[in-house]
Amino acid sequence: MCNHAYTADYGSLPRSMGKRCPYPEFFRSLAAAAPGGMEPPALPVDRQGACLFHSGDLDWKRANDLPGAFLRLVGLLDEHGTERHYDFAEFVFAGAEPTAGSRPADPLLRIADTTFQKQAHFTAARFADRVEMECVRFPGGLELDGAAFARNLTVTDTYINGAGMSRARFERTWFVRVEIDSYALFDGARFTGTSNGGYAVNFQDTIFRGLTNFSGAVFELRDDSTAAFERTRFEEFTDFRGTRFNCHTEFRFVTFADVTDFIDTAFELVGSSARYVGAGAEFTGITVPATGVLTFRSSDAGRKLFSHDVEMTFIEKELAGTVYFENVNLTGFVNGSRNRLMELAREGRVQIGTGCIKYRLQTPVRTVLAEEGNAPLVVELCQTFANYFTGSQGLNLGVEIVARDQTRASFFYYSDEDISEAEFLERLAQAERGLWNLLTLGSHEQVLALASGDGAGVPAASESAVINAVDGLSALLGTFFRVGARIALGRWREDDTRALLGAIRFNETGFDLRAGALHRTLVARYTQSTLIGLNRLQNAQLLPIAAPGKVRILFLGANSMSEPMDLEKELSRIERSLRLGKEAERLELKQVWAATVDTLMQAMLDQSPAYVHFSGHGVEAGIVLRDEAGEPRLVPGEALASLFELFRDTVRCVVLNACYSAAQGHAIRRHVPHVIGMSARIPDAAAVAFSTGFYAAIGAGKDVPFAFRMGKARVHMEDAGGEDLLTLL
Structure with missing residues (x-):
């Protein structure tokens, strides 16, 4: 009788917690069935009452030839066993006694040229000595879950149809x-x-x-x-x-x-x-x-x-x-x-x-947003900065574009130079300051002396600095010429300039001031007839560019006979706000009254406006225009969206100064950068106050988000109520 009790609950595996070793009973059944005169197989038991397979007495196991007994057990189970698997759970294996001439510390359990016909479960078994398996087949699978090998395991030229060795320990x-x-x-x-x-x-x-x-x-x-x-x-x-x-x-x-x-x-x-x-x-x-x-x-x-x-x-x-x-x-x-x-x-x-x-040194990935297809200019500036850094700092710098489309660019700068990360970041900040300092000189100033006062050439030590500065500035000029054309055509705003500057932002202090100053420089020098040059002679030879084109604002009025609004007052306020702004000469206000579907579409074709302002009535289902007979006509948001999709390249902002118009605004926003609507019914006084503040900011050259906040502030200051109903989409 083996007194070994299984120590773990193996669930669906052969043995469960608390059950006794089955092999004494198996060997007794074989003895009872043995023919007369044949010696029945025996199962040795140690002094502690554990069978040969579960005993922890390694010397005793070796003396009783455990490897041979184990292989005989496999043969008996193949011949007489009724289970569909072999159950060797929690067996303790030891090798054969060393033969003459071998090292005493090298007992070996060797299994060779053997086929285990059934699935063999060695779950939680312990192998105290070296184990070798050579030319062994396990067509039913081999399970060694939780088994522990204290010495070497070598498996060669062996086939296993499913090996479970989870949580096993191998040496x-x-x-x-x-x-x-x-x-x-x-x-x-x-x-x-x-x-x-x-x-x-x-x-x-x-x-x-x-x-x-x-x-x-x-x-x-x-x-x-x-x-x-x-x-x-x-x-x-x-x-x-x-x-x-x-x-x-x-x-x-x-x-x-x-x-x-x-x-x-x-x-x-x-x-x-x-x-x-x-x-x-x-x-x-x-x-x-x-x-x-x-x-x-x-x-x-x-x-x-x-x-x-x-x-x-x-x-x-x-x-x-x-x-x-x-x-x-x-x-x-x-x-x-x-x-x-x-x-x-x-x-x-x-x-x-x-x-x-x-790379050895690498900045985090930056993503810069730029509307209306301006993202390529951001990438161009990144490369210009990388080239200027290399020349000015004497260190290699690259820029890698992670993703890019027409409205955004994701990128990072990198270097493999042997410097610390802190020095790398400081060098980036120095290069940024140096590049922007080149832009602080007016067109009447000499940027670099290309010859000394006595006619001698530039000292050799300064040649690289001269070339680097000229390369950096000329590359920037190329970028800024393209930016200036977009500003002149109403396709570039101050927030675009801020995004452009963010592409090479390594000095946090004064960023907003630098962005504003750069935008003013772009407007002053790259949208007028005088452009910055490398010196006075070059500047005099530059060709003038055309004056900036007009930015048109289309005002659409659609009043109601039953609920009239003071649209004339709103228009008057808009005209005055635009007239007082510094950008008045660049802004042109066009008007369409009693707007119908026909007059709206014709005005869009004729005027190509950048801003479309509708003032009238609205309901959750759409805005109200007029038909040919002067009667109200509801135009749904999806219909408006289909119209503005055709003008997505020119329309910058749509203002729906009408009740419940935010619902229509969501549909239009798919095609237009900015849409302003009202989430509910809004007082007439609030609508007029918002238009006054909004167009005062536009007249001053501000971008749409700033103008929207300015309009809300005007509503608040006039105590007209309803500023929370205004929505920028």
């Missing part, structure tokens, strides 16, 4: 020429050991044909030992999520044929003292076929993947799948690997996503 482990079908579960497993500078863990020439899970596994090897996957093939989904490689790690000539995730995987070093100090991982000769998706990603943007040197190369003729990086520290890659990755990314063969640190 110096080799899998060589092993085929694993169905699944291979190593989640939560722990690999330890040492090999004096060699491979302490090695999966070599091994094929994983099913789901493979190393998530949460820990490779914590001692000394300078290595965990390696050599010439290994992963054919189905493979998960290294949260795996910890606290050692030198190699993936050499590995094929990732399906989705493989290295997500939140840790490649670190502990206790390494020799040749691999500073080396985290080597991915050498990696193959990703067309079916493969190989991902390296950290889910925490503040904790990048890879903290040590990494080497990564691909067999490029077989790089047909997807390789994706996100929140990865690519600066830890050795130069050859990183440079080639950048080339592959430019070729579109690998994808370097958000949050990746590609």
Whole structure:
């Protein structure tokens, strides 16, 4: 009778908590059935009452030839067992007694040329000595969940149809020429050991044909030992999520044929003292076929993947799948690997996503918004700044565009120079100040002396400074000429200038003042007939440009006979506000009264307004115009939106000064940068007060958001009520 009671509840596994070892009863049944004269098989029991398989007395187990007894047990279970599986849960394995001439400390449990016909459960088993499996087949599967190997495990030329090794503990482990079908579960497993500078863990020439899970596994090897996957093939989904490689790690000539995730995987070093100090991982000769998706990603943007040197190369003729990086520290890659990755990314063969640190020094990604197709000018200024920085600071600076369309640009600056991050940021701030200082000189001033007073040439030490300043300023002039044309045509406002300046913003103090000053400089020097030049002679030769075009405001009035409003008073206030503003000469007010669908559409075609102001009645279903007979006609918001879609390149703002017009404004906003509406019924006095304040700001050259706040302030100051109903969309 074996007194071993199982210590854990294994759920659906063979044994549950509290049940006794079944093998004494099994052997008694065999003895009872044995023919007369045949010695029945026996099950030895130690002094503590534990059977040969569960006893903890290793010397006694070796003396009783545990390896031989175990293989005999497998044969008996194949012949007489009624279970569909082998139950080796909580077995304690010891090797055979050392033979003559072998080292006493090297007992070995060797299983060779054996087939386990059923699913073999070694759940929570303990292997006290070295284990070798050679030419073993597990067609029913091998379950080693929670098993512990105190010494080396070597598995060679073996087939396993489903391997469950979750939470197992391995000490110096080799899998060589092993085929694993169905699944291979190593989640939560722990690999330890040492090999004096060699491979302490090695999966070599091994094929994983099913789901493979190393998530949460820990490779914590001692000394300078290595965990390696050599010439290994992963054919189905493979998960290294949260795996910890606290050692030198190699993936050499590995094929990732399906989705493989290295997500939140840790490649670190502990206790390494020799040749691999500073080396985290080597991915050498990696193959990703067309079916493969190989991902390296950290889910925490503040904790990048890879903290040590990494080497990564691909067999490029077989790089047909997807390789994706996100929140990865690519600066830890050795130069050859990183440079080639950048080339592959430019070729579109690998994808370097958000949050990746590609360079030794790198600013955070900036996103600058610019309306009406002005984003290319932002990118142009970024490149100008990078060139000026390189010339003025004597250090390389690049700019990488992460994403760009006509209304926004996302980018960052980078450098691989050997300087600290603090010095890098200070140099950026110096370059910004230097670049903008070039713009403080008027056209009557000499920017640089190209010759000394006695006619001698520029000193050699100053030549680079001269060329750099001229290059930087001329590049800026090209950008500002294009900005000036947009200002003249009403396609550029002060908030666009602020966004442009934000592209090279490294000095926080006085930013708003600099942005305002720059916009005034642009208006004064790049939209008039006099332009800034490098010196008086050059400036005199510049051709004048055309005067700025008129910015038209279309006023649409649609009064009601039953509920008349004082639209004439509102128009009078608008005219006066515009007339008193400094931009009065550039603004032109056009009027359409008793507006109908026909007169509205004709005015849009004839005037091409930048601002459209409707004043009249509105309901939740639309605004009220007139028909040919002078009767009210409801125009829904979607109908208005379809009209303004045709004029999206010219209309800057639509003001619906009518009750309940915010609902229509949402539809129009899909096509127009700014729409102002009312969320409910608004008093006439409030509508007039808002128009007065709004157009006073427009007349002063302010942008729409500022003008909207000015209009609300006017309503508040006149105590007209309803300022909370005004909505800027």
